[in-house]
Amino acid sequence: QSALTQPPSVSGAPGQKVTISCSGSISNIGAGSDVHWYQQVPGTAPKLLIFFNTNRPSGVPDRFSGSKSGTSASLAITGLQAEDEADYYCQSFDTSLSGSVFGGGTKLTVL
């Protein structure tokens, strides 16, 4: 049972928009801890996608955006492309656990 809850899977057609939710608690996201997102193509290492809730590293397309409110956060991907098919993970810091926590991951399928 992950401290952060994500939907196991989402899907969308090319060009569409999808949103991946990340639900936390008062000991992590609700405590003010920032949320970060990673993209992982199976068989490869994770890649940083969004940091500090809304920021994109250099090289990440602006089709990817993040938001945070209350005890939850979301990752939005617009203009879906086949190359976006991957697993997506949210991550935050949990003050009760005194450590980082990941969401269970969401598999994105581009139809």
Added chain:
Amino acid sequence: EVQLLESGGGLVQAGGSLRLSCAASGFPFSSYAMNWVRQAPGKGLEWVSSLSGSRTSTTYYTDSVRGRFVISRDNSKNTLYLQMNSLRPEDTAVYYCAKDVAVVRPQYSDHWGQGALVTVSS
């Protein structure tokens, strides 16, 4: 260019020990916190442990490994370690070394190694 290269993975029997190493280059290693994150076969990412940078040496562990695993670093060798003792089959995973952007309390990982596979047989 930041590079992280893990080594030391392999097959070990339950109850045994293994030490992972992560050779870092391309950044001032001693200045940053470092993380270990694992991924069991077919499962999601799981944070394992973090070690602060600079001179603070604050350690963080997930509950399932606290008391069995020890994270350490040798700043003179730009190397991060994870000593894993009393290994269990559920520790079987690919272990990633990752550079954090923070100095003390871990924030997020901006660079990752390619991973080292640890298999614990029962």
